[in-house]
Amino acid sequence: MRRSPTRPRAALLVLLAAVLTLLLVPERLAPGERHTGGRTAPDPLPLPDVPSGFFTGSDAEGVRRISGAEAWLGGGELTVGHTYLPGDRWSNIEGHPELFAPWARWKAARPGRLFVLNVPMMDRNEAGLTDAEVRAGLRSGAAGAFDRHFRALGEGLAAHGLEDAVLVLGWEMNGTTYGHRCGPDPAAWKAYWRQAVGVLRGVAGQRFRFDFTPSRGRDAVPWPECYPGDDVVDIIGLDAYDQPEGLSFEGQVTEEYGLAHHVAFAKAHGKPVSYPEWGLFRNGDNPAYVRGMLDWFAAHRPVYQTVTDYCPHGVWGCADNPRSAEVVRGALGAPGRP
Template sequence: MFPRGRRLASACTRTVLVGMLVTGCALASPTGEGLGGPGSNAGTEVAVGAYLHYGSPGVERMRGLSHWLGGTELRAGHTYLPGDTWSNIEGAPDSLRSWARWRRARADRLFVLNVPMQERNEADVSDEQVAELIRAGARGEHDRHFRRLAKRLVTLGVPDTVIVLGWEMNGFNYTHRCRPDPENWKRYWRRIVAAMRSVEGQRLRFDFAPNRGGDAIAWTACYPGDDVVDVLGMDSYDQPPGHTFDEQVTQPYGLRQQVDFARAHGKQISYPEWGLFRNGDNPEYMRRMLRWIAEHKPLYHSITDYCPHGVWQCDQNPRSAQVFRTFLSARQGR
């Protein structure tokens, strides 16, 4: 679902794509009430995030967004490992150290890391080649790369990282896509999780995060099992399938099905990527998505904060930006 132009490989960097903040404040409801009111889970906090910049500069930009949100406390960070080479998937980028230092500075922070399942993850690899790669992974040929990543995270002092593994696997583009061989894809996911959990000292959680909607394959056909998934995520933008927010909720494999599936399987939910897109500056979408988040209380969510999707670093969506700022400001309800 994510526009192809944002894909992880960068012609000028080939380093980590995303630096994202997450705040620790409780969401304000559209009526201005906090989540501690009647009918809510008392004490529940929803971590709020935004893509700000790849790598270490994303950490610094948290301060600016915090100020814009009226001093909202920043509690967790989210970044991506590039999928160009196995060495980078193993955690080679220096910016991972910056995020780890940031995470260790406070005990209540959350670190979320998107991890590709294949190298050359943004190359135009054919379905036939992808199927071969999936089967190789299912046989355990790549286990060592993921053990090395887990060891690096433990060594860096972030053993409780949330791993968003093979995100948007139900789509058409990434080399780690599921459609060419769903059964072996699920076996491969299970091998990765087993390899990373075998590392002494790890306390990792694994987030299964498809695109909203059917896309190339129903994401339920790729679900690898309750024992190897901790969080059920979804990337969702204001674009088809689902021309209105109500359609985005009710469409097959949409927001409602995600929430219902997670509840049935005893999982928390998340929204690793969401934001504006085809419908431009759409404050109604922004209002409805924030209302949905307030109601369903994901572990975290992160708006993609660059044009055309964002609100703070993108000046072409002023009406949506005002909605976002009002809902998430630390001053809300004071």
């Protein structure tokens, strides 16, 4: 396995970050706890001043569902709208007014709202492309073959008043799910990211921020090997679900390329953090995990965090997780709600 040349320094940073985090929130992390269903859920303490959202769907109906989630929270406001571009064909990756317009209206309706958009870097992005196909696509992108598509995307966003969107480009690149994965050719992946960001930054009037977001842990390739450079990254995100089965929240903090490594890596590069996707998964209705994540956000102050709100991950849109739902309502709901 290929190792990062900065591994000893990174390991020290991870250890220091983990120790600091445990000192900051010693009673909330439930040391050693696994999801057994036998413990009382932690008290649902508020999450102060962290921009938050629920992913409730990509279309106009998903925008409308945000008000339903806010009502469920007892009046707590969700200030982050998060959606995804389809990755099936380039015409969809360029975006459409049917997708942009409802989000633009939502954002314009109240000052301070943040629009986050996940942008695929490859067409046929979930079609099971071979490593050879991925490698060829990455190299073509790095050479500018797809520039016109990113230019069209940027111009469309700007035309709809979404010129300050956070763009999560090529997310979870360290895994194997997507055609825009990094593993087949990390050097080409990084060059392609730089090329796409350069095109998008060339759009008149844009104020985009670019969010580099791997999935938590090692996955198929160590995600630091895919990092394209401080000059083309504004935020360092992490998608972090409650998996694998049986792993405690502390284990998710301290694992290789886990939560602590993410925070330490971002600090070393002078970048803020984000959590575009997180939620329940392999350990069922697990309020200890949810409380641990919310306390992590309180300690590390991300640019934004977004709950993936459909089964099995969600809390409003999934009736299977009532104990976790109560923790989220306590953290994000309006003060004094019943």
